[in-house]
Amino acid sequence: MKRDREDSDDEQLQSSRVRLGGDSGLNDTSDASNLDESDQNRDFTKPSGKKHREKTTFTIAWICALPKEAIPAVLLLDEEYEPLYVPEDDNSYYFGRMDRHKIVIATLPKGSYGEISSAGVAHNIARSFPSIRLCLLVGIGAGIPSEENDIRLGDVVISIPSGNLGGVVQFDFGTEYADRPFQLKGSLNKPPDALAAATSSFEINDQMGKSKIPQLLAQAQKKMVKNPSRYRYPGVEKDHLFPPNYPCKSEGRTCRDCDKNQVDLRRSGYRSCVDPIIHYGIIASGSKLMRNPLLRDELMEKYGAKCIEMEAAGIMNKLPCLVIRGICDYADSHKNDFWQDYAALAASACARELLGFVSPILYKKTSEE
């Protein structure tokens, strides 16, 4: 999705990197002006004390489009490793461990988004890390609520095959398809068996009431020292689903002038709990920003899509990938960025818990280990 990209996101991520260890590694571009007083008194030329891991030991890639999506991933690491020098690779990486897995966290280049950029990032990962076997694309997306699917802001959608569709459908729309609203470009690869099986175990665990996602949300929020309120739940009163034929009346899409009596027409009522609900099904990956609720609903009616995003199409056929999207808007004219941070955290917590159901992946050890 094209989302507002603020310079503060990069600053926040760099701050997280420093705060989680602080180092002068080759990948570290920390800006001293972003540091608080205690950080400025530290000597970053000294070793961080973090463990070093060879590139061959990393088996799982975690890709985010935006820094605001990568921040919660870094916060949810069980252990962060030393930055690694990765020659002839322009990606920005973070390295660490989640549960039993050594993972590489990568973001798209600043200001980039969409299929081409995500394909470039996936290509570099596959070339630079020979043991990578699985990939998670984690971040935010637009939800497609319907009578069958009570999808709300802050919920999470996981890409799962349905019928003859592989979990992600690629579509395109615009002037070149003036005679029809959009064109299906194809169904992308199914998620790998290891991630599909882990998703089953994850769902069973969740339905049995054993999910640790609420604790993971709290854990990450507690680590947000620099801006503690940033990743908190915005509040159900700020979740406005307007009818498809009711365009936004407010400048800047604040919905200040929108008639709140119009909202929640499809809702069965308030939920008793605000923890994210996890939905499983088709995710639609498009090349342009979607702000049209009629087209949104058509994606649901034709393909059963529950979510819309913009990066999966660049990754799915390069790395064995599962897409996990936190819902931050409803792809309509009321879209704003108010829910993006929390939705990114919800998706990250979901991905973090799901990784706990993935069996350890063997890698080829080097002579240095």
Ligand SMILES: [Zn+2]
């Ligand atoms: Zn509005």
